[in-house]
Amino acid sequence: MRALIVDDSRFVRDFLRGLLEEKGIECEEASDGKAGLTHLHDGDPFDLALVDWNMPVMDGLDMLKNMRAEGYADVKVMMVTTEAEDDFIIRSLDAGADEYLMKPFDNEALTEKLAMLGFVEA
């Protein structure tokens, strides 16, 4: 399976990639929403997008809305947010997100969320 990591922090991208690849998930990275959309358009199909909220150029919510509007319905979207953005989780779920993951997270938390989406076994 393939996952798209969209986050403006290299640290977070590296961290996520490390955990995901360990589970045999192939990863691509983008540093903002717009670049994330480009990856969706141009690359091989993705099964999952892990999307940060606050990014330059295009934030995570806009990316999510665009994705859904453009018909990428099959791609599961996991919003990766910080605890200060509680209310945003509701908004993103309304906009079509499938899961959310709170920063900071560890392998266990990520695995749990991936299991909820049916990608790995809990």
Added chain:
Amino acid sequence: MDELTREFLIESQEGLDRMERCLTDLEERPHDTELLGEIFRSVHTIKGTTGFLGFKRLERLAHAGENLLGLLRDGKLSANQVIITGLLHLMDALRGILKTIEADSNEGEGEDAELIGRLHDLQHPEAAVASLNAKAAVGNSAQAKAAPPAPPMVHQTRPSLPAIPDAETAPAPKAPANRPAQIEAKGPAIESKPLADAPADPGKPKVMTTAASDSTLRVDVMLLNRMMNLVGELVLTRNQILQATSLDPNLTLLSRRLDMVTADLRESVMKARMQPVSNVFSKFPRIIRDLSQALNRKVRLVMEGQETELDKSLLEAIKDPLTHAVRNSLDHGIEPPDVRIAAGKDPEGTLKLRAYQESSHVIIEVSDDGAGIRVERVRAKAIERGLIAAERAAQMAERELLQLIFLPGFSTAEAVTNVSGRGVGMDVVRTNVEKIGGKVEIDSRPGKGTTLRLRIPLTLAIIPALIVRSLNQSFALPQGALSELVHIPPERVSTAIEYMEGTPLYRLRGQLLPLIFLDRLLSPGSASTSLTSEARAERDNFIAVLDADGRRFGLVVDGLADPEEIVVKPLSGVLKSIGLYSGATVLGSGDLALILDPGSIASRAGVAMRAQEEEQAGIVQEEAETDVMASRYLLVEALERRAAVPLGDVLRIERIPLSRIEYIGYRPVLNFEGQLLPVEDSGGVLAAAGGNPEAQLTVVVCREGNRHVGIAVSHVLDVAAGSELFEAGSQHHASGVTLLKDHVTGIVDLAAVPPLPFGSHGEASQLNEWTTETVA
């Protein structure tokens, strides 16, 4: 430190660098939402990522900042001076903690409560909003506590992480000092498509974003250095192959291709080391903000050409000199507002930083519209500090006087201020810039302003150099220091190179140029290898005129080869400790050559330099006192050697055939008006006449005490005024040295001419017979 922590530190530092730039802009555009968003994001990212690593102190501080910034971003609070100052303090505190983590891998102890409290208070203008946020803060910290401790988390997962493919992310460890945000934005030339077409309002200056991870990647500087080295090796191998394959047409074609590919590759790798000067410029807004407040100046900073690129190591090297120059401009250049108003100027001064490329150099200018440098004060100061003789200073042109501020120990600051004037002066700027092969120039107009110009080579790794020969070895002389070449053919060596107190000098367009013989420098005291003056006179000599260490001198070498682009290789410890070489290189011929360091050579030969300066000062002094003190000399030449005879002692100048010279034993004598004179022939003029009785020669008849002596010379050149510079007792046949018509000239020692065996003034009639007899 594990790689993730390192990544975190670099990313956080980048974020803070961006924050710094944006905060400065925010002062001018406090409502710019794009700026506010960018600042918010910097702090937000730190807060978001620090949780992964469990740096609680950092997290709390970032959190406090984020709350305040959130209000600003959402327009619930307006930025003002107090808030910006608070945010700057936040930035400093965050940087401080990052530094501690970098050094000790932990956050260290520190009391942030005061700052956190202040950041909190700053939210208060609107009570409702503040309380709402405080609630959020309480909720958040509770959540933070509930989260499992972070560090073990990372340690659990990290070791089992699969290696991350380089091509994708290249998370190589970096020197923390670099600022990859801009590397990414400007690109180490690896990028293939234009960056983030961010929807920036055309009116506003563009805020730097972290985008573009797709088209750029981060590369370890060490790796780049290694690549550069390998490319260097390739260049050398190519040069050798080109030489070796010139006979075989097939190979020639192939090697020509190799040549082209190598050149392109070299260019690309060099480009990868380039960074925009904005990396250095970006820290000046803050410095100037702080300084202008401390010094009560109003300063507008204008920056131009920030996209100009320079080799990374050079960029690092100019950081300090540039900072010093900027501080100087504020401290000594731009006047306080009231002074400016009184002078009819805009109360706000302008400081301009400008960078541009000029062929193989990057020029960085620091200019201000301040008071300028008053050369009179420079002159007075230089004399007061004993840096230069008053007489010499009196004669210097304005441009020359300005250069004095680069002398060690010079500082025009009347009072020692906090800002500059700490005993570190412009000499440090010059030294640092020269160390990297650059040059510093200064221009100043009183009342109008000052411009300091740093001329920096584009790269240090490959430099143009002139290959010179000495002691049958090749040496590379960096072209940066080379100003001209002078050829001295064998027949001119003895007259062109003058000596004063054992210091060789060459007169270059009226200026005395101290000379350093490379062979003597390389093997001091070894007569077998270095050439004697006689041997030197039989061959071509070349003077490479060099400017280094604030001085101009000539390096005498045996031969010149082609100029070559050389790849600088570091030296081993043993060679480095010699101090004459800055590196080594392999020439196209395959020979190894050491790279001479003009600065070290100059300081090694420092004694000679001082001699030159004293001599220069001496000239001035002598000229000033000419009326009273000057003596007049008869300037003569004996077989290309000049000598001076005190004019007061000269009785007559006789033009005679050789046949009139007679001998007593082996002593030549001349019958002059019935008197026999000993004829001094240290110049070898008589011998040169080859015994031809018809040969014409000149004898200068002089009075010496109560006797007369004759000096055999080839020509009389002139009569000139000059005065004795010093006694040179050891010098053969000379009682001293004078400066005549700009030439250092030995004075013929009349007293040293030995008396004739029978008394100093025998009766000519009496002796005539005897001598005639002898000759016959």
